Amino acid sequence: MSATLPLHREWVRHSFGERLLRYFLWLAAIASLVWAVRSIEIIPEFLADAPEQMADLLIRMWPPDLGHYYPSVHAAMIETLHIASLGTVLGVALAIPIALLAARNICRNVLLNAVAQFLLVSSRSVNSLVWALIFVAVFGPGPAAGTFAIAFRSIGFVGKLLAEAIEEAAPGPVEALEASGAPWGHRMLKGIWPQVQPAFWGIALFRWDINVRESAVLGLVGAGGIGVVLDDAINFFQWERVATILLAILAVVVVAEILVTRIRAKLI
């Protein structure tokens, strides 16, 4: 027996098959990118003078017509906040029962889980603007349509995150309540809710924050709020007013963001 030679072993990160697969994935990614660029049909003439047009627009916007803010823009802004807040409350209220049906630790029926999941996904798959178009057809133009659009878009978001929070709740305390003879409602109230509470308020506040931004554009399809005023100003080429409205939206979004961040920090 000679002295033992070290075994010759080779270390490679990927097997041949994996390398081939990676190569094709890269190829597919680049091909789809090229395809996408070709299909958006950039018009070269417009692209060429885009910087000029941009500069022109900004010059027309300057100085913003701040005097225009009160009363018309202000009233529209308040309406926007009402749409966002009311829509959030309505959406959360509708999301709670669906979230309970979607949470597999609460609802043991697989069919009901699937129905609830489907409702949540369909709510999310439709954009707020599309919901707004639908509700404008139902309620006619105005803030009512906007409120319902916000609510129905919120159901999917709030419901999904809430269902996940419910599924993460520890089963032990609920089991303890069950062992003491507590009925279903009591177990939800004293076993699940205390565990879900911080997540619930976090989700609701976050959704309100998103809804403030989303409700600003609903007016473009006639669903009330500041978007109506913005649409009018653009249509009449009143660019100083457009600037005022955009600044107002920016200010409100920033304030909402700060508010929500502060409150969330207190909650958790």
Place this chain on the structure above:
Amino acid sequence: MSATPILKSSGPILRIEGLEKSYTPGKPVLRGINLEIGAQGITAIIGPSGTGKSTLLRCINRLVEPTAGAILMGEEDLAKLRGAALRQARRRIGMVFQEYNLVERLTVMENVLTGRLGYVPLWRAWLRKYPQDDIDRAFALLDAVGLPEQATRRADALSGGQRQRVGIARALMQSPALLLADEPTSSLDPKTAVEVMELMARLTGEAGVPVIVNIHNVDLAKRFAIRIIGMTGGAVVFDGPPEALESHHLREIYGGEDWL
């Protein structure tokens, strides 16, 4: 302590007949358990992990569904109860858990009061308008378990031993006719474990509530129980007073002998 046990007689509080449980068909965890549990004192169930002690305990209050057999409490077969009748039976059976199973974000007081959720209407629980009698009793129990100053603290701020004391108070809040304790001391250090067992033995003794406790610490079982049941492989292999438990029994229950 004003707990009034439902059965004062010396007859058995519980009769288990032919109890079987299989989580997957053909692999029984409990193989035909027959037991009578007396109306007084602590009965300790010892045995290796995975031998069905916890399943046996959970079959009694139906946190686990028995596959076959009867669990008679008085004239009632707990194994056959459903819905409201099951909840009413559960109200009379307190349970203490290894991981305490307190609602962490609620106060100690509210955790103790959850022992009354089988009795209190939902709106009262929601508005925290518990009956004054229940609140008085909860305070008395917190005094009894040695946590008189902790009523308004949140459960997640307590130590393990304190949490298990709250768990005991919550179970006694039900004024149970029977107390089940599933490894109540396994998450505690040795000194705290003895203190918690002492507390449980004293309070249930004063209230006259019989206790069935799963415990893997043989010394603790011998020290506090009036009767020891040894289980292995889903069957009872020893049943007798602590004095009768000898090392050949332990070999049979746990297998091997190097650890003895």
